Each structure stands twice: as C-alpha cells, then as structure tokens.
Amino acid sequence: MKDFNYHSAKDSKEASQLASSSSAFLAGGMTTIPSMKLGLATYQDLIDIKNIKKLSGIKVSGKSVTIGAATKHVEVSNSKDVKKAIPSLSSLAEGIGDPQVRNRGTIGGSIANNDPSADYPSACIALNATIHTNERKIEAAKFFKGMFETALKKGELIEAIEFQIPEKSSYQKHPNPASRYAIVGVYVAKYKGDVNVAVTGAKSCVYNDKEMSKALSGNFSSSSINGMDLDSSEMNTDMHASAEFRASLVVTQAKKAVDAC
Amino acid sequence: MGKISLEVNGRKVEKEAPDNTLLSTFLREYLQLTGTHIGCDTSQCGACVVHVDGNSLKSCTALAADVNGSKVTTIEGLETNGKMHPMQEAFKKLHGLQCGFCTPGMVMSAVDLLQKNKKPSDTEIRDWLEGNICRCTGYQNIVAAVKEAATKI
Numbered sequence: 001m002k003d004f005n006y007h008s009a010k011d012s013k014e015a016s017q018l019a020s021s022s023s024a025f026l027a028g029g030m031t032t033i034p035s036m037k038l039g040l041a042t043y044q045d046l047i048d049i050k051n052i053k054k055l056s057g058i059k060v061s062g063k064s065v066t067i068g069a070a071t072k073h074v075e076v077s078n079s080k081d082v083k084k085a086i087p088s089l090s091s092l093a094e095g096i097g098d099p100q101v102r103n104r105g106t107i108g109g110s111i112a113n114n115d116p117s118a119d120y121p122s123a124c125i126a127l128n129a130t131i132h133t134n135e136r137k138i139e140a141a142k143f144f145k146g147m148f149e150t151a152l153k154k155g156e157l158i159e160a161i162e163f164q165i166p167e168k169s170s171y172q173k174h175p176n177p178a179s180r181y182a183i184v185g186v187y188v189a190k191y192k193g194d195v196n197v198a199v200t201g202a203k204s205c206v207y208n209d210k211e212m213s214k215a216l217s218g219n220f221s222s223s224s225i226n227g228m229d230l231d232s233s234e235m236n237t238d239m240h241a242s243a244e245f246r247a248s249l250v251v252t253q254a255k256k257a258v259d260a261c
Numbered sequence: 262m263g264k265i266s267l268e269v270n271g272r273k274v275e276k277e278a279p280d281n282t283l284l285s286t287f288l289r290e291y292l293q294l295t296g297t298h299i300g301c302d303t304s305q306c307g308a309c310v311v312h313v314d315g316n317s318l319k320s321c322t323a324l325a326a327d328v329n330g331s332k333v334t335t336i337e338g339l340e341t342n343g344k345m346h347p348m349q350e351a352f353k354k355l356h357g358l359q360c361g362f363c364t365p366g367m368v369m370s371a372v373d374l375l376q377k378n379k380k381p382s383d384t385e386i387r388d389w390l391e392g393n394i395c396r397c398t399g400y401q402n403i404v405a406a407v408k409e410a411a412t413k414i
Contacts, residue, residue, distance in 0.1 A: 001281045001283075003280065003281045025329070029322060029324070033322045100318050103317060
C-alpha cells in the first residue's frame with residue numbers, strides 16, 4: 001500500500017477543510033483499505049472521521065429512524081430501537097459480511113462507496129431515505145448516480161441517514177456464499193398507497209423497480225408479481241450469475257420479501 | 262510517520278511507524294508477535310483476527326494509526342501463567358486444527374463469540390465463524406471445540 005498522511009478529524013468542519021482532490025474520508029475502512037492495498041485507489045491523505053462524536057448514534061422519532069454516518073453495522077443490528085421501528089433494517093445490518101466486518105464497517109461508508117452489490121443503498125431507496133450531509137439534504141432517489149458514484153461533492157461528508165418508517169418491509173438477499181455481498185438483494189417497503197421495490201446487485205447501481213412497485217401498489221401480494229418477466233438487458237453477468245438468472249432472482253427475492261412482510 | 266501507542270496483551274507499547282502501517286504489520290514486524298497470521302490479506306480469511314477494545318476485527322484491514330490508544334489482545338495474550346486458554350485447550354483436545362494456519366484467527370474469533378453469547382448453538386457458532394476460513398478441518402471439529410470451550414468458560 002502506497003504511503004499517505006493519516007489525519008483524525010475532530011469535527012465535520014475540520015474533516016471537510018482537510019479534504020482535497022487526492023484525499024478520502026476513512027470510516028470503517030472495510031472497502032477503502034482493501035482497495036488501497038490492491039492498488040485500485042491511492043490517496044495522499046486519509047481523513048479519519050470515526051472520532052467525530054456527532055456522526056455516531058441512532059435516533060428514532062415517530063416517523064423516522066436517523067442513523068449517524070459513522071454508526072457501525074453491529075450497532076444497527078443490535079439496536080432495540082431499530083429492531084422495533086424497522087426490523088428489516090436491523091436484519092439487513094446483521095447480514096452484512098461477517099462479525100469482524102460488522103464491528104468496523106459503517107452505514108455512511110457503505111452508502112458513500114455505493115458498491116453495486118452493497119446492502120444499505122437498497123434500504124435507502126426502499127425506505128425513502130434522506131441523506132444529510134454537512135452541506136445539504138439529498139433524497140436517496142437522487143443520491144445514487146451509478147456504479148460507485150454518488151451525488152456527493154469533494155469534501156462533502158455524510159453526517160446521517162434518515163429512514164422513513166414503513167407500514168411493512170422486508171429485505172431478502174441471495175448472497176454470494178463467500179463474501180456475503182448480494183448477488184441480488186430486494187428491499188420491499190410498503191407505505192400508505194405506495195410500495196417501493198429497491199433492487200441491489202442486479203445492475204450497475206441500486207434502483208427502484210417501477211414495474212413491480214406498480215403491481216404491488218395495486219395489490220400487495222406476491223401473486224401480483226409472480227412470473228413477471230423483467231428486462232435483463234441492463235443486468236450484470238459475472239462468474240456468479242448470468243443476467244437472465246439475476247432477472248429471475250429479482251422476482252424470486254421480491255416475492256419472498258412480500259411474503260415475509 | 263506517527264507515534265503508535267497501544268496496550269498489547271496488557272503491555273504498553275509505543276513505536277514510530279509510517280501512516281500506512283496495518284495493525285497486522287505493526288503486531289508482526291514491530292512487536293514480533295507473529296501468532297497473528299496474514300493469509301489472504303483481503304479481509305476474507307480471518308487468520309489475522311485480534312481483539313481491539315474487546316471486539317474482534319481483522320487486523321490486516323485496520324491501520325495501526327486508526328486504533329491508536331486502544332487495548333489489543335492477540336493469540337499470544339490468551340494464556341495465563343503458561344496455561345492455555347480453555348478455547349486453545351478445546352481446539353487441541355478435539356482436533357480443531359490440522360495445519361494450524363487459520364487457528365489463531367479462529368480462536369480469537371471464537372473467544373469473542375463466547376464473550377457475547379455464552380451458550381451458542383451450532384448454527385450461531387457457524388454464523389459467527391463466517392469470516393474465518395479453514396481449508397483443512399471441514400469445520401466440524403472447530404464447531405465441536407467452541408461448544409466444548411463454552412462449557413469451560
């Protein structure tokens with residue numbers, strides 16, 4: 001790994017002041033460090049944001065659950081408040097990687113990285129999340145721009161993610177057996193008069209499947225999407241699954257999610 | 262370059278190290294604690310698991326600078342007065358290892374499990390050891406060893 005300067009920021013202001021075109025924020029480091037070790041990314045400066053107190057913690061209000069960006073997966077999965085308000089979010093966190101990854105990895109890091117197979121981006125889309133940064137609030141639907149791309153500008157730091165509590169929800173993933181990343185993951189959330197079906201792992205970026213959302217908004221039953229033939233032309237093909245298999249998996253996982261709601 | 266101060270296995274240590282020094286490198290090359298193994302180096306295999314402030318993590322995917330000021334326990338820190346930890350005893354008794362390469366990480370991970378769940382079921386043990394890969398044993402004896410240790414701790 002090439003050398004860099006390590007900084008530990010005291011607050012968001014200091015973190016964004018230290019940021020430059022050759023820096024990265026360091027949270028759990030579960031992607032940043034392996035990427036740097038493999039030479040896929042190099043930075044002159046790493047700005048550690050874990051010690052910024054304001055960025056950790058979970059708050060539940062009547063309508064929403066707000067999770068600080070540096071909150072670890074283990075904290076989300078163990079939180080009684082999250083389990084009560086949005087149980088599917090708690091079980092999503094419990095299914096990320098392995099215990100050692102969950103002890104370090106953070107929700108903000110996962111979202112900022114926007115891996116096409118990551119779990120949390122689907123939760124943001126399904127649960128109508130708002131991403132709070134040190135500069136503005138961004139709706140999840142406008143946040144995830146493409147493979148590893150987000151609406152974040154250089155030096156902009158995610159501070160918290162605010163999820164809207166749904167009537168019912170479930171996240172079902174078909175994981176890669178080695179990495180636990182989603183080959184396909186589907187997060188279904190039902191709100192009054194509206195259903196979101198967020199899909200991760202299938203395409204280059206998380207998305208809300210309009211066809212299934214529409215069908216489920218009309219009739220919230222797995223029978224309404226049974227046998228749906230999704231367009232696989234934009235879906236990923238790799239050694240783990242073909243695009244056609246992924247298209248079929250999306251429907252299977254969505255049905256499982258609806259049945260589990 | 263910066264000063265890294267840690268408490269490792271109850272002993273205070275302080276060394277200058279470049280900022281890109283991984284915790285695994287710091288333990289092995291600066292402190293000569295070579296019980297912590299580096300296997301895949303991509304945070305998949307778990308041979309490098311140590312405890313930092315009471316929780317297990319993969320030391321090949323943490324910067325030493327990042328855990329500055331923490332209490333670290335490695336496999337070398339488990340014994341007391343020359344006596345093996347009950348988890349180590351159980352791995353030995355039940356043949357929870359063959360080549361032994363993954364063992365330090367397996368043991369550290371399993372000890373962390375019992376800190377959090379005193380009587381884990383087979384499924385809970387297997388789920389917990391998700392991030393530790395063994396290519397010899399087929400895992401059966403590892404699970405048996407963790408269960409045995411749970412009766413002794």
